[in-house]
Amino acid sequence: MDNPDNLFRQPSRRDVLGCGLACGAAGVFCAARSAVAQQDTAGTGALAGPKLQGVARHRAMFFEKLQENKVKCVLCPRECEVADVERGYCGVRENQGGEYQTLVYGALCSANVDPIEKKPLFHYLPGTTAFSIATAGCNMECKFCQNWQISQFRPEQVDSRLVTPEKLVAACKRYRSPTIAYTYSEPVIFYEYMHDTAAAAREQGIGSVMISNGYINEKPLRELCHHLTGVKIDFKAFTEEFYRDQCSGHLKPVLAALEVLKDVGIWFELVVLIIPTLNDSPDEIKQMSGWVLEHLGPDVPMHFTRFHPTYRIKNLPRTPIGTLDRCRQIALVAGVHYVYAGNVPMHPGENTYCHNCKAELIRRVGFRVADNKIKNGKCPKCNTAIPGVWSQEQALAFKPNSRV
Numbered sequence: 001m002d003n004p005d006n007l008f009r010q011p012s013r014r015d016v017l018g019c020g021l022a023c024g025a026a027g028v029f030c031a032a033r034s035a036v037a038q039q040d041t042a043g044t045g046a047l048a049g050p051k052l053q054g055v056a057r058h059r060a061m062f063f064e065k066l067q068e069n070k071v072k073c074v075l076c077p078r079e080c081e082v083a084d085v086e087r088g089y090c091g092v093r094e095n096q097g098g099e100y101q102t103l104v105y106g107a108l109c110s111a112n113v114d115p116i117e118k119k120p121l122f123h124y125l126p127g128t129t130a131f132s133i134a135t136a137g138c139n140m141e142c143k144f145c146q147n148w149q150i151s152q153f154r155p156e157q158v159d160s161r162l163v164t165p166e167k168l169v170a171a172c173k174r175y176r177s178p179t180i181a182y183t184y185s186e187p188v189i190f191y192e193y194m195h196d197t198a199a200a201a202r203e204q205g206i207g208s209v210m211i212s213n214g215y216i217n218e219k220p221l222r223e224l225c226h227h228l229t230g231v232k233i234d235f236k237a238f239t240e241e242f243y244r245d246q247c248s249g250h251l252k253p254v255l256a257a258l259e260v261l262k263d264v265g266i267w268f269e270l271v272v273l274i275i276p277t278l279n280d281s282p283d284e285i286k287q288m289s290g291w292v293l294e295h296l297g298p299d300v301p302m303h304f305t306r307f308h309p310t311y312r313i314k315n316l317p318r319t320p321i322g323t324l325d326r327c328r329q330i331a332l333v334a335g336v337h338y339v340y341a342g343n344v345p346m347h348p349g350e351n352t353y354c355h356n357c358k359a360e361l362i363r364r365v366g367f368r369v370a371d372n373k374i375k376n377g378k379c380p381k382c383n384t385a386i387p388g389v390w391s392q393e394q395a396l397a398f399k400p401n402s403r404v
């Protein structure tokens, strides 16, 4: 996950210079409680909705009714069975008399205009911004979460403002962002809000990208892809042990979601946060890259990013840059066409090179695109088509190969 900068503050010198990458990923951000308490100094009145008292209820889209007023949530692979007046694992969904409800519909706790490179999406409208938002909650508990102050709390514990999908889209237009990014916490748990906002955004010519852990069931994912224009998945590791011990999740459902994205045909990129000793073995990276190649193809970019000690993993060091180089080499040798090193500003591994002729196509400095030579989606030197989304028209033209 990337970091929620302040909801309503002026950009700092760090933001303006675009050099917040390394520090930003290490946890320089405002917790939602303090962020939302501040004024809308960035100049948009559109987000100055009322401070939310309590929760923001809305009927959940994916659940089954069981006996005795119980429900089964079928949004994510946990498939929580929830008794009346109880909540599911993520803490943001509640059973009220046999009707399942989300408690965070419009409960915005973080918003910021970020470079799309910060998500990171490197083959999606490079050099543009993404209007980035979140609510409280998550369906995993990653010990290395950079945004635990909003992801690991219940909605009542995080300051939020009520912002309808329409108001959110209006704010995005005011900032002239071509894209809304659902990010920071885990957008799967605010699915209905994301779904309706993405649908409204499309009608206004704005795309939507989901920045997610990929812990979502097939049916809701396919339905959502009718409205999204891009996805980034945190592919946290390639072992069940890592998912179980570090994230309280499972690997297989994430692999299944990735195959759904491939089948749907939406543009997506993968980020692997490399944590020393936990998921950095050459064997694991080789197996992961081989799986990506076999199941997703060579054109899905992989970003190997640098870990910084945070939250409940403070006893491990930052990832050595040499380790990122090694991971990148392994994936390239395996045959993945576009492999990046992340959270290492000025590293050559942050640039995009044509997979055919190796010409430098996009040069990045931190979050900033210093040069972009791609013309009409092609390498200007050898005319090879570069996979990605290179215009807003292309983004909005996306329609899923659907079997919803």
Ligand code: SF4
Binding pocket: 073, 074, 075, 076, 077, 078, 079, 080, 087, 088, 089, 090, 091, 093, 139, 188, 189
């Ligand atoms: S979305 Fe929340 S309530 Fe639903 S299955 Fe997942 S963790 Fe459980």
